[in-house]
Amino acid sequence: MNQILDYNPNKNSGKKSSGSDKIVKIFAIILAIFAVCLLGGGAYGLYKNQSKSEIPTEAATKAQINIEQKETTAIIKVTHDKIIEKLIYSWDEEKETTIKGSGESAMEEEISLFAGEHTLNIKVTDVEGNETAFQQSITSENGEDKLYPVIDLKVTEEKKLRITATDETAIDYVTYRWNNDEEQKVEVSEDEKKIEFDIEILRGNNDLTIVAVDKNMNTTTEVKSFAGVTKPDVKITISADKKLAKVEASHENGIKEIKLKVNNEDYTVELPAEDPTPKEISFDVELPNESSNVIKVTAISVDETETEATENVEIEEGNNNSNNNDEINISIKKSEQDETKASIKASCEAGIKEVKLNVNDVDYTVDLQGKTEPELSFDFDLVEGNNKFTLTIISVNGTEKQEKQEISR
Numbered sequence: 183m184n185q186i187l188d189y190n191p192n193k194n195s196g197k198k199s200s201g202s203d204k205i206v207k208i209f210a211i212i213l214a215i216f217a218v219c220l221l222g223g224g225a226y227g228l229y230k231n232q233s234k235s236e237i238p239t240e241a242a243t244k245a246q247i248n249i250e251q252k253e254t255t256a257i258i259k260v261t262h263d264k265i266i267e268k269l270i271y272s273w274d275e276e277k278e279t280t281i282k283g284s285g286e287s288a289m290e291e292e293i294s295l296f297a298g299e300h301t302l303n304i305k306v307t308d309v310e311g312n313e314t315a316f317q318q319s320i321t322s323e324n325g326e327d328k329l330y331p332v333i334d335l336k337v338t339e340e341k342k343l344r345i346t347a348t349d350e351t352a353i354d355y356v357t358y359r360w361n362n363d364e365e366q367k368v369e370v371s372e373d374e375k376k377i378e379f380d381i382e383i384l385r386g387n388n389d390l391t392i393v394a395v396d397k398n399m400n401t402t403t404e405v406k407s408f409a410g411v412t413k414p415d416v417k418i419t420i421s422a423d424k425k426l427a428k429v430e431a432s433h434e435n436g437i438k439e440i441k442l443k444v445n446n447e448d449y450t451v452e453l454p455a456e457d458p459t460p461k462e463i464s465f466d467v468e469l470p471n472e473s474s475n476v477i478k479v480t481a482i483s484v485d486e487t488e489t490e491a492t493e494n495v496e497i498e499e500g501n502n503n504s505n506n507n508d509e510i511n512i513s514i515k516k517s518e519q520d521e522t523k524a525s526i527k528a529s530c531e532a533g534i535k536e537v538k539l540n541v542n543d544v545d546y547t548v549d550l551q552g553k554t555e556p557e558l559s560f561d562f563d564l565v566e567g568n569n570k571f572t573l574t575i576i577s578v579n580g581t582e583k584q585e586k587q588e589i590s591r
Contacts, residue, residue, distance in 0.1 A: 245306040245314040251295070253324050256302070260289045264308040272303045295325035298350045331394035331402040341411050341487050342380040347394035347402075353377050357393045360384050382567045382590055385410040413588055414481035415515070416491040420583055422508040424497050425469055431481040431489075432462040441480040445470060459484050473497050491586055508532045508581035514571050516564070516589050523561040524569065524589050530577045534558050538574035554578050564591040 243263050250257040260269060266283040269291060281291055289306075304316040331353060334346040347356050352373045358381065359365040370377050387409050394402045414433040421427070431437055436459035440451035444467065454460060469475045475495040482488040510530045517525040528534060533554035539546040541562065548560070558575075569591065574584045 242310070242312040244312075245308065247304055247306060247314065247316040249302070249318055249320070251320060251322075254295055254322070254326070255292050256295055256320065258289075258291045258293065258304060260306050262287045262306070262308055264310060264312075267307045267309050267311075270305040270307075273300050278303075295320060295322040296329075297322055297325040298329070330400045331396050333392055333394050333402055333404045335392075335404070335406060337383070338380060340380075341383065341413075341485075343383050343390070343408065344378065344380050345392060346376065346378045347392075348376045349394070349396040349400075350375065352397040354395045354397050354399075356395070359391050360388050383408050383410040385412050385590065411483075411485040411487050412590070413487045413489045414483050415587070416479055416481045416489045417512070417585065418477060418479060418491050418493040419509070419511060420469075420493060420495055422581065424475075424495050424581075425471070427467040427469055427477050427493065427495070428464065429467060429479050430462075430464040431479070433481070433483040433485075433487075434461065436461050436484045437463055437481055438484045438486075439482040441482070442467065443478040445472070445476055469495060489588070493584065496582075508577045508579050510534075510575050510577060510581060510583035512573055512575060512583060512585035514573060514585060514587040514589070517561055520561070522564055522591060524564055524571065525559070525561055526571075526573060527557070527559040528573070528575045529557045530575065530581070531556050532581075533578040534575055535578045536576040538572075538576075540572040542568075542570050564589060566591055 245260050245262040245266065248259045250259060258269065258271060260266060265285055265287055266289050268283055269281045269289055270278050271281075271291070271293065272278040273296060281289070283289060299319060299321040302318050302320055304318075306314045306316070329350050331347050331349040334348075336344045336346070338344050345356065345358065347353050352375055353370045355370055356368045356377055356379075357365050358368075368377065368379060387407060389405060389407050392404045392406075412434060414431055414437060417430040419428040419430070429440075429442075431440060437453070438459055440453070440463065442449040442451050449467075451465065453463065467477060469477070473496070475497075476492065477495070478490065478492045480488055480490045508530060511528065513525070513527040515525055517523040526539075528537070533556055534550065535554055537548035537550065537558065539548050539562075542565070546562075548558075550558075562571075567590065569589045571587045571589065572584065573587075574582060576582050
């Protein structure tokens with residue numbers, strides 16, 4: 183380098199330049215060119231990187247989805263600027279159906295419609311994994327009926343079973359049967375989407391089978407066990423002198439409460455402290471010394487079933503029946519020999535003159551053939567369901583006693 187620095191072209195001017203001087207000059211020029219190239223390349227790299235960072239990334243495009251609805255079908259039409267990988271669709275919240283693409287950027291798929299209003303969910307995925315979601319509510323009157331009838335069971339306050347069947351199109355009919363008994367069919371009027379009816383619950387443990395069928399023959403069957411409940415038995419007996427009423431109440435599972443009302447005045451009836459829910463209870467009620475008295479007794483069982491009995495007592499002025507043996511006893515219950523019949527008995531020492539019988543609001547004639555016997559007994563055929571009896575006995579002296587009772591078959 184000292185040689186380069188000390189180089190003087192005027193020195194030894196009389197001599198020719200050596201070859202080494204030329205080499206040094208060439209080497210210096212090459213170094214200068216290399217430095218310029220190096221600086222230029224670095225500057226270009228910085229410029230290029232900066233330019234790349236300034237270019238915005240292109241957002242992923244979405245698929246275009248359209249639905250063409252027909253009478254019983256719909257066509258899903260999909261277009262994209264990329265190849266479609268797959269199409270997925272589902273109705274409401276049900277299982278999804280996947281259709282693979284065929285390497286194209288457009289797809290069409292025809293699907294069946296369901297009757298009523300339903301939500302169609304669609305997802306489209308392209309080859310880069312980008313997904314487009316789509317949802318549309320579709321209503322069809324002539325589509326397929328995919329829903330089954332719904333059965334609802336509820337015990338009413340009257341301790342009956344209310345059966346309700348509903349369907350989104352229309353219920354055709356409903357059948358029910360207890361255990362292995364004969365099936366009962368309930369027809370439905372045209373285009374009814376709901377039917378509701380009550381049936382009696384059988385006494386004891388029983389299995390109930392209910393079948394609901396819609397207009398497209400979709401069928402729902404439900405089997406359920408029920409522990410049937412019964413109402414209390416209540417009996418009011420009026421003494422011959424019409425000054426005393428004997429009340430008798432009973433229930434297979436126990437009596438929880440007795441409500442007593444005489445001439446619209448409430449009285450408290452205390453149940454035995456040693457047995458607060460007796461299966462049988464009886465007590466006497468003194469009737470006021472009036473020409474007309476009304477006694478009303480309501481017995482409530484531990485099963486919350488209740489029976490109400492009312493007795494009207496009319497006393498004619500100046501009439502004293504204390505010695506005419508006109509006490510009347512009445513019994514109405516299910517026959518022990520045949521559960522399809524009711525056993526009816528009545529007695530009056532003075533003699534029975536007339537009998538009035540009403541069952542389910544229908545009057546029946548009891549022919550005594552002109553006799554006035556002190557006792558009367560006969561059987562009465564029960565109908566399916568509940569049987570409401572009202573029996574009135576009139577003695578030869580005009581004393582009248584009425585008994586009401588309900589019996590289920």
